[in-house]
Amino acid sequence: MRYSLWTLLREACSGHRGWKPAWRDASPKSAYEVIVIGGGGHGLATAYYLAKVYGVREVAVLEKGGIGLGNAGRNTTIIRSNYLLPGNNPFYEFSMRLWEGLERDLNYNAMVSQRGVLNLFHSDAQRDAYVRRGNAMRLHGVDAELLDREAVRRMLPFLEFETARFPIQGGLLQCRGGTARHDAVVWGYARAASGLGVDIVQNCEVTDLVREGGRIVGVNTSRGEIRARKVAVAVAGHSSRVAAMAGLRLPIETHVLQAFVSEAVKPLIPCVVTFGAGHFYVSQSDKGGLVFGGDLDGYNSYAQRGNLPMVEEVCASGMALMPMIGRLRLLRSWGGMMDMSMDGSPIIDRAPLEGLYLNAGWCYGGFKATPASGYCFAHLLAREESHEVARAFRLDRFATGHLLDEKGQGPHPNLH
Amino acid sequence: MRIACPFCGERDLSEFTCLGDAGGPRPAPEGEGAVARFLEAVYLRDNPAGVHRELWYHASGCGSWLRVTRDTRTHEVLAVRFAREARGT
Numbered sequence: 001m002r003y004s005l006w007t008l009l010r011e012a013c014s015g016h017r018g019w020k021p022a023w024r025d026a027s028p029k030s031a032y033e034v035i036v037i038g039g040g041g042h043g044l045a046t047a048y049y050l051a052k053v054y055g056v057r058e059v060a061v062l063e064k065g066g067i068g069l070g071n072a073g074r075n076t077t078i079i080r081s082n083y084l085l086p087g088n089n090p091f092y093e094f095s096m097r098l099w100e101g102l103e104r105d106l107n108y109n110a111m112v113s114q115r116g117v118l119n120l121f122h123s124d125a126q127r128d129a130y131v132r133r134g135n136a137m138r139l140h141g142v143d144a145e146l147l148d149r150e151a152v153r154r155m156l157p158f159l160e161f162e163t164a165r166f167p168i169q170g171g172l173l174q175c176r177g178g179t180a181r182h183d184a185v186v187w188g189y190a191r192a193a194s195g196l197g198v199d200i201v202q203n204c205e206v207t208d209l210v211r212e213g214g215r216i217v218g219v220n221t222s223r224g225e226i227r228a229r230k231v232a233v234a235v236a237g238h239s240s241r242v243a244a245m246a247g248l249r250l251p252i253e254t255h256v257l258q259a260f261v262s263e264a265v266k267p268l269i270p271c272v273v274t275f276g277a278g279h280f281y282v283s284q285s286d287k288g289g290l291v292f293g294g295d296l297d298g299y300n301s302y303a304q305r306g307n308l309p310m311v312e313e314v315c316a317s318g319m320a321l322m323p324m325i326g327r328l329r330l331l332r333s334w335g336g337m338m339d340m341s342m343d344g345s346p347i348i349d350r351a352p353l354e355g356l357y358l359n360a361g362w363c364y365g366g367f368k369a370t371p372a373s374g375y376c377f378a379h380l381l382a383r384e385e386s387h388e389v390a391r392a393f394r395l396d397r398f399a400t401g402h403l404l405d406e407k408g409q410g411p412h413p414n415l416h
Numbered sequence: 417m418r419i420a421c422p423f424c425g426e427r428d429l430s431e432f433t434c435l436g437d438a439g440g441p442r443p444a445p446e447g448e449g450a451v452a453r454f455l456e457a458v459y460l461r462d463n464p465a466g467v468h469r470e471l472w473y474h475a476s477g478c479g480s481w482l483r484v485t486r487d488t489r490t491h492e493v494l495a496v497r498f499a500r501e502a503r504g505t
Contacts, residue, residue: 241465249456250463251459251460251461252463253437253461253463254463254465298433298434299434299470299486300436300463300470301488301491302488302489303488303489303490303491307429307491309430342458411458411459412435413436414434
């Protein structure tokens with residue numbers, strides 16, 4: 001069913017009894033051309049672009065639980081392309097352009113809202129870094145605007161300008177950045193992929209990879225063996241565990257990142273704001289809750305929940321930035337498991353085993369990358385070569401030294 | 417999470433900083449395959465969902481480096497030793 005104003009009117013007049021399930025909950029067949037492990041945003045986007053752009057229709061997405069219940073449902077929904085490095089920037093800008101046309105492409109309301117992303121700076125050194133980043137963005141055709149203190153004040157008068165320990169000196173604004181509705185992105189891709197013949201198989205946990213003559217030829221699952229010419233892994237958070245089934249060690253550690261939402265209040269914060277003197281980022285959902293997050297807890301974790309000292313630190317950073325939120329009550333907090341790579345950048349590449357492909361290491365920037373990640377992974381699977389904007393995301397860059405370390409932290413995943 | 421420092425006793429998580437995977441000893445820089453050995457040691461990780469050995473620094477305490485054995489699924493701390501004494505075990 002194609003969604004339109006007409007279908008909405010028709011259903012409104014007939015008691016909304018004609019709506020069909022948006023996508024098919026398929027049972028697995030015995031063999032496919034491509035199996036995508038992981039029914040999150042990245043896996044579903046991969047399946048969609050494989051079918052839509054590259055004409056590969058024999059595709060199954062295997063998900064151990066329900067689609068979109070991992071990190072796709074646990075992020076802070078921010079989309080942006082304000083990256084510095086030439087290996088990263090064109091990829092994220094490609095993603096941003098896909099976001100801009102996503103709803104028309106999928107015929108689904110993903111609530112993409114380009115409300116702007118403002119990174120604040122609080123020192124001369126930080127200003128220099130943001131000027132450099134802004135220039136790098138503009139050289140790559142990305143919009144970037146440097147705001148001085150007064151311009152920030154006009155835009156966000158409620159920030160702490162008077163007595164701050166680290167006074168706001170200005171900010172770097174990407175007007176085209178913003179937020180999207182994370183669940184709708186998952187559902188939209190699932191619906192569009194399913195419509196093109198992709199099988200979305202839920203409650204199907206991959207327990208092992210099937211090897212024949214040194215190559216991967218399928219997977220064993222809780223619903224039986226499924227064969228495929230190519231097996232694509234898009235399970236960020238658990239990449240190391242799936243790779244271990246193939247006997248591989250990855251340059252990745254799994255860490256927990258917490259996020260928070262407050263009770264709903266009237267429209268208050270018009271854009272996404274990041275605090276430069278701590279680590280805090282906040283936006284307001286359309287429902288009115290403030291959605292915010294901060295740093296990783298700092299140690300390996302598969303727990304999907306975090307610890308209290310980080311709750312205190314994130315809330316303290318929020319108070320330092322905008323003291324008015326002090327009386328606001330927290331509604332929920334949760335933790336997501338991040339594939340933290342050794343340089344803070346992702347991997348979209350063939351694994352050293354024939355027939356196995358990796359989409360991993362998204363750190364905590366995976367949500368904004370969803371469309372481009374799916375597109376580039378589909379390109380790799382269909383064409384056997386990297387998409388031109390994802391050429392730097394090689395697995396062997398750690399051996400060759402071509403790292404993509406935006407922050408310059410070195411191989412310490414808990415600091416990226 | 418609380419960690420029982422062998423010198424200070426049981427203390428709150430916020431006193432400690434985590435360096436990460438305790439790994440093995442630094443590989444030998446000479447000889448065949450040194451690059452591959454360093455790639456393994458510096459960049460590659462087991463990253464288990466379960467028992468994990470890691471190095472922690474008791475920054476707001478005695479300043480000791482500790483080797484903590486911990487379950488990454490439950491945050492349960494199974495053993496804590498001074499890193500110097502735990503080396504090679």
